Amino acid sequence: MIPAPADPPAPLAETPGCEAPHDDRPRRPHARATMTLDDQHLVAQAQDGDRAAFEELVRRHADRLHAVVLRIAGSNHEAEEVTQEAFLRAWRGLHGFKGDAQFFTWLYRIGVNEARRRAQRAPAPGVVTSLEEHPFEPRDPGPGPAGAAEHHDLRLALEGAVRALDPEYRTPLVLRDIEGLSTADAAEIMGLNQAAFKSRLHRARLAVRSAVDGYLPEDDT
Amino acid sequence: MRAMFRHPVRFLLDHRYTRAHASEYIDGELGAHGHHRVDEHTGICPRCARLVESLRRTVEGLMGLRTQPAGGVAEDVIRRLRDEE
Numbered sequence: 001m002i003p004a005p006a007d008p009p010a011p012l013a014e015t016p017g018c019e020a021p022h023d024d025r026p027r028r029p030h031a032r033a034t035m036t037l038d039d040q041h042l043v044a045q046a047q048d049g050d051r052a053a054f055e056e057l058v059r060r061h062a063d064r065l066h067a068v069v070l071r072i073a074g075s076n077h078e079a080e081e082v083t084q085e086a087f088l089r090a091w092r093g094l095h096g097f098k099g100d101a102q103f104f105t106w107l108y109r110i111g112v113n114e115a116r117r118r119a120q121r122a123p124a125p126g127v128v129t130s131l132e133e134h135p136f137e138p139r140d141p142g143p144g145p146a147g148a149a150e151h152h153d154l155r156l157a158l159e160g161a162v163r164a165l166d167p168e169y170r171t172p173l174v175l176r177d178i179e180g181l182s183t184a185d186a187a188e189i190m191g192l193n194q195a196a197f198k199s200r201l202h203r204a205r206l207a208v209r210s211a212v213d214g215y216l217p218e219d220d221t
Numbered sequence: 222m223r224a225m226f227r228h229p230v231r232f233l234l235d236h237r238y239t240r241a242h243a244s245e246y247i248d249g250e251l252g253a254h255g256h257h258r259v260d261e262h263t264g265i266c267p268r269c270a271r272l273v274e275s276l277r278r279t280v281e282g283l284m285g286l287r288t289q290p291a292g293g294v295a296e297d298v299i300r301r302l303r304d305e306e
Contacts, residue, residue, distance in 0.1 A: 045283060051302070058298050080297065087298045088305060158282050159227030177283035202244040209279040216278045 010058055039103045048096050054094070058087055064179075065111050070116035072167055073173045080116065086111035101188065108189045113173060119167035154215040161211035169204040176201055225265070225266045235262040239269045 039060070045053035055069075062083060090097075091105050097106055108184035162170055162178075175186035187197035209216075225232040237254075239262045245251045246259045263270040 012267070016299045051306075055299050055302070062295035062298050063292060066294040067288060067290045080294070083294055083299050087302065102242070117295045154282055155286065158279075158286060161281070162286070173283065179278055180284065180285050180287065183248070188229060198250070199243060204242075205244055205276055205279060205283075208238070209276055212279060212282070215273060216275055 024038055040099065043094070043099065043103050045099065046091075048099070054091055055102065057107075061107060062087065065108060068174060068179055069111050069115040071162070071178065072112060072119050072171055074163075078115070080120055083112045085114060102185070105185050105188045107148065108175075109191065112175070113188055113191075115220070116167045116171055119170075150215070150217070154212065154217075156207065157212040157215045161208040164211065165204055165207060169200060169207065172197055172201040173204045173208065224286060232262075232266070236250050236266060236269060239263065240267070240272065243273050244259075245279075247280060 037136045039057065042057050065086060066079055066083045071078065071083045073079050073082055086107060088108050096105070162173060165173065170201065172186060173188060175181045175189060176183065181189070182200075183194055183197060186201075187194045190197060192200070235258060239246070239259050242251055242255060242259065244255060251259065259273070261271075263273055
């Protein structure tokens, strides 16, 4: 396990303004769709006391936030608690949200910080995510049953390697690689500058790569 | 490998640079100069070429771990918010 780093996350009040991602890697719909002008509109309405507007924000973001904190906190029970707590705190603290960050990064930061805190306190053994319940279809299962089996083995190895990481290293991997957020958004959620975030992400990837090296497909170039 | 013997200091510096910045390279987050530097080095250093390629495959595998949200979480949160009022 990689040791916990010395730099603790910055407090929520220090959330910096939003910066546009500057990488060319294709982003998933999640990363593009989570912040829209509609979010800003709903936040403004909710700040005026419109609870229905806030409930719409909950409907937009709750499931995905739950998926993120599930991988960090390590159990369904913890993830449900953290998700609910994040929205409660967001609702109570909404007047303090100045709009200089995107709503979802502000919200995720509350949830991710709480999930990291719990994961550090009591590392959870066992299954991190319910892959059997809602698996994505592999993009390229490979030729025939042997290819599918290899893909399955790699997936299990990756899951195990991610789970074995210290939460401070697991979190950037979850946000950037699994959830597909931009470096700018993921760094902001973790309260790190981009250089520190990239450094931590690189170390996490190297650790996972070492753990799954034997499962990676052969270079066919 | 001849480049390693012809320009050993440069080779070593590029080697370290590539190993430190391999993630940014595969994410497309290195500037043009850095990208070119890694490109050139991996062309003459099999170890770094393997590192970059295996890291790329690792990240591709990680991207495939994303799962569909379980669903129903939002309604539980909304119920809790209403209970707290």
